[in-house]
Amino acid sequence: MTADTAVANRVSRREWRWVLGASAVILLLTSLPYLYGLLLSSPEAQFGGFVIGVEDGNSYLAKMRL
Template identity: 35%
Template sequence: MKEKQFYFIIGLVLILAITIPYIYAAQTGGAEHIFGGFLMNTQDGNSYLAKMYQGWRGNWRFTLPYTADPGEGGYIFLFYLGLGHVARILNVPLLLVFHVTRILGAMCMLWALAHFYETLFPSPQRRKLAFAISALASGLGWLAIPFGAFASDFWVAETYPFLSAYSNP
């Protein structure tokens, strides 16, 4: 199999794996449940939506909304504020912009991984192996499950490319 085809197939597997669970959750909530848009790390996810909402309202300065004196705000969290502006301009829901950005970010990450390994390894076999492991694998935390431990590679989204693509843009 050609190298580019291999990258495409692994990328497609990753994109499907990070997208299908969200579609399934959104479709199966029923009348009694409303899917909030996040399958893990819901506190952070909702804080990202709150930041995006400030951008949707036209703000470029982030303020703390739950204080007696929110102040004049500051130029932080510009990524999420900017996504809010995009949602307002395109007239689409914040959650849709979040997840489309998450998928586009995953695609950019895969492209960067492929180019990184193309410069690092002269052997196509090593490049393909490194790409597949980087894109789809996580840590060895699963080895701790029989002992009752819950390792960080199951809940710290930024530690591994797959989990990061699954939860964050």
């Protein structure tokens, strides 16, 4: 028996389901601001993908291209 098999035998299916469920909820919650930004964007005002430091985000990207 390898170490990986020993660990897998100690973690129950219920625990794996809890971890996967909690991960899915966290992923959904952290994606909501980006989905909201995409839904509100229009051809005139596109969402740049920044929810923190919005004023400087595109400036940072432009400087990285130099």
